[in-house]
Amino acid sequence: MRIVCAGGGPASLYFSILMKRSDPGHDITVLERNPAGSTYGWGVTYWGDLLDRLRDGDPATARAISENSVRWTDGVAHVREQSTTHPSDEGFGIGRQRLLDILVERATDLGVRVEFGREITDRGQLPDAELVVAGDGLHSRLRQQYPDRFGTEVATGRNKFIWLGTSRAFESFTFAFAESEHGWIWFYGYRFSSDRSTCIVECSPETWAGLGFDRLDESGTMALLERIFARQLDGHPLISRPDGGGSASWLSFRTLTNASWHHDGIVLIGDAAHTTHYSVGAGTTLALEDAVSLAGALRRHPALPAALAAYEAERKFAILSTQSAARYSAQWYENIPRYMHLKPPQLFSLLGQRHSPLLPYVPPQMYYWVNQAAEEFTPLRKLRKWAGPKVVRTLAGRRPGTP
Helix, strand or coil: CEEEEECCCHHHHHHHHHHHHHCCCCEEEEECCCCCCCCCCCEEEEEHHHHHHHHHHCHHHHHHHHHCCEEEEEEEEEECCEEEEEEEEEEEEEEHHHHHHHHHHHHHHCCCEEECCCCCCCHHHCCCCCEEEECCCCCCHHHHCCHHHHCEEEEECCCEEEEEEECCCCCCEEEEEEEECCEEEEEEEEECCCCCEEEEEEECHHHHHHCCCCCCCHHHHHHHHHHHCHHHHCCCCEECCCCCCCCCCCECCEEEEECCCEECCEEECHHHCCCCCHHHCCHHHHHHHHHHHHHHHHHHCCCHHHHHHHHHHHHHHHCHHHHHHHHHHHHHHHCHHHCCCCCHHHHHHHHHCCCCCCHHHCCHHHHHHHHHHHHHCHHHHHHHHHHHHHHHHHHHHHCCCCC
């Protein structure tokens, strides 16, 4: 099969690897608009079960990713001048550029053509192919050519965020909440190499404007954020530009969905198909799982339309729980003043429960104590699991929106 992948992100590259391993006779080209070695973003996160799936697909890729990743086994939350630490599932971080380098090297070793500096704005620019994989991200040009066919919808979140790096290598997955005269501002920090961490700063639009970020230039923004989080950064600077990448800017997160994931030989994958709020750290995992699913569907179904339909059905169902968790997580942060009166251990506990659809409807202190009791008393835990969704539907029907 002749295959062209528009966009050289993790989804397209890993899909090309799987397809070449399945049949070396496939003719596969990956076209990436950026120069080689240039990427946006800092580090990405994933969990151990992803490595298991990658080993099933290509042990060499899984081994290289594992060897170039860092690990953590707990999380720490800094609230004002207090801190609390909790154990967590083993998490992993890897630099986005390092991940891409691993995938490019493996793909080219298998015979995939990877061409950089090839920006695609129209399908007519593509080589002839039986299958076009649109892995060109949130702003996919290929998808935008057929808005009615794909049924794309975008919902913009309320909060402002900026994606930065720092030379502070956090040993744990780190949350830091600082209170200013204009409201709360916080960051999520996680290590992705021996001397670098990702640091995503977020706040409400009122806090963002009140602190003057709407007027500050890049250097002024970095200086102010370094003052606000001086204790957590421990003298290390924030960095706005990854090596070879552009500068960071404040954004509002956009959640993208598509009614259909394929049309006329074009199939969407990764962020071109769906996005989930960064606070659940699932974007790269979902993209790689898309690649696994699409390659599997093409192996199982000789007819291309049937394969693409099977892929779409499988992935739409598979990501439902993550999409739901991401929506509630984003809402939790958009309503963060509701929780900041809690003591740090209680706040950290509800931080871990932010994906719950019941939490917005229950007073935070009450939810904390009920959740603690449920964890220790099996019948109450089962009752919570059974009754929670029913209560949510009832309350949501009476009053729209999130409290």
